[in-house]
Amino acid sequence: MEHGTPEYRNCFTAALLIFVVCMAYSSVVTAQRPVYDTAASLGTGLSFGPGDGHAVVMPSPIYLDLDFLYANDERPQYELGVGLQAEVQGRVSVGIVPQIRYTSGPEVLMWYALAGAPLVVAPFSLFGVEAGGGFLWRFDEKFGVFAEVVVDYFFLGTDLQKSGALIQLDSNAGIRVRF
Amino acid sequence: MHCKTHKSCFTFFIAGSLIWACGGDCVRNSDCKAGYYCEAGYCWEKGSADADSGGDTDSNEPSDSETTSQSKDTATDSDSLSDTGSDTAGTSGTDFVDDTGTG
Numbered sequence: 001m002e003h004g005t006p007e008y009r010n011c012f013t014a015a016l017l018i019f020v021v022c023m024a025y026s027s028v029v030t031a032q033r034p035v036y037d038t039a040a041s042l043g044t045g046l047s048f049g050p051g052d053g054h055a056v057v058m059p060s061p062i063y064l065d066l067d068f069l070y071a072n073d074e075r076p077q078y079e080l081g082v083g084l085q086a087e088v089q090g091r092v093s094v095g096i097v098p099q100i101r102y103t104s105g106p107e108v109l110m111w112y113a114l115a116g117a118p119l120v121v122a123p124f125s126l127f128g129v130e131a132g133g134g135f136l137w138r139f140d141e142k143f144g145v146f147a148e149v150v151v152d153y154f155f156l157g158t159d160l161q162k163s164g165a166l167i168q169l170d171s172n173a174g175i176r177v178r179f
Numbered sequence: 180m181h182c183k184t185h186k187s188c189f190t191f192f193i194a195g196s197l198i199w200a201c202g203g204d205c206v207r208n209s210d211c212k213a214g215y216y217c218e219a220g221y222c223w224e225k226g227s228a229d230a231d232s233g234g235d236t237d238s239n240e241p242s243d244s245e246t247t248s249q250s251k252d253t254a255t256d257s258d259s260l261s262d263t264g265s266d267t268a269g270t271s272g273t274d275f276v277d278d279t280g281t282g
Contacts, residue, residue, distance in 0.1 A: 049206025051220030056203030058210060091209045124209060159207045161217050166206055 032072035036179045037079075039067040039146065043172025044089075050164035060168050062089040067099070077105045085118065095120035097130070110136045118152055120159070126166070128154035136176060147173040 045060040069081040083097035099116035113133040120126035134148025152168040160166055203220025205211050211222035 047206045049203075049217075049220065051203045054202050056206050056220035058203070058206045093209070159209050161206070161208070161219070163219055 032074040035071045035073060035076070037067075037069040037071075037176055038179070039065070039069065039174060039176040041065045041067075041146070041148075041172040041174025043150075043170050045168060045170030048167040048169070049161060060170050061087040061091060063087045063170075063172070065097075065172055065174070067097075069101070077103050079103060079112070083116070085120075087120075091123075093120050093124065094122050095126070103136075108138055110138070112136065112148075114148070114150070118154070120157065124157065124159040126154045126157035126159050128152055128156070128166075138176075142178050144176045144178075145174070146176050147171065 042062065042064060043060075044062045047058045047060045049056045049058070064086045065083055066085075067081050067083040069079050071079045079099075079101040081099040081101065083099060085095045085097055087093040095118055097116045097118045099114050101112045101114040103112040104110050111133065112135075114131065116130045118126070118128055118130050130150050130152040132148055132150030134146055136144050136146040138144035149169070149171045152166075152170065154160060154166040154168070204222045205217035205220060208217045211217050215222040215224050217223075
């Protein structure tokens with residue numbers, strides 16, 4: 001699948017659609033006071049792909065993640081976000097990850113579950129779905145640290161082997177700032 | 180290093196940082212050097228099959244020791260991106276599989 005082909009455009013259209021739906025949902029709930037967070041983290045993990053009759057396991061490239069998260073004070077347990085992700089080990093790639101999160105609410109130690117649709121856009125393409133969860137420890141009103149585990153399942157893209165999909169089990173940790 | 184069973188792969192997974200590879204060279208095309216693509220866990224040179232396939236067109240299996248060593252050999256001594264580029268201009272990895280399948 002090359003850039004510019006219908007399949008690639010479908011990939012991009014799907015991600016765009018998810019993003020628009022997320023933003024439309026956020027506009028419904030903007031009557032309440034919005035809360036914006038930014039999270040920056042570093043992660044890696046294991047990648048699983050099809051081999052010659054067995055699974056192949058490789059280390060996932062180290063990646064940087066920058067998330068922009070939105071919530072509102074009436075439904076603090078729901079968060080919507082867009083992540084910018086960049087692989088920085090062995091290759092350089094950039095992508096976006098629209099996300100929705102369900103959290104335990106505004107607590108000092110907050111847990112959350114997330115679901116998203118990662119789309120790597122350059123220099124190759126990858127599209128899939130992801131699910132995961134993590135913990136955020138807020139040590140004051142503004143700052144916190146977090147760690148999360150995410151499973152990605154990529155099923156479309158020019159970076160995939162012809163013979164199958166790619167599964168990544170990654171974990172990342174970083175800081176989170178409230179504005 | 181090959182995993183004989185899924186259990187052994189899982190053991191490697193649990194061991195985590197002790198062993199970072201299990202049964203292959205790659206899981207994505209970007210794991211391979213420029214001019215190579217990933218298939219069945221191994222890196223293959225793009226377009227080289229047209230010249231090298233010769234009488235070996237019946238098998239597409241990368242488990243073949245000849246093709247595996249070929250892949251690793253070419254991966255280690257690949258120092259000319261321009262050559263690879265010109266090779267790939269006319270044919271792709273997909274073409275290689277199709278050609279060997281039909282030829």
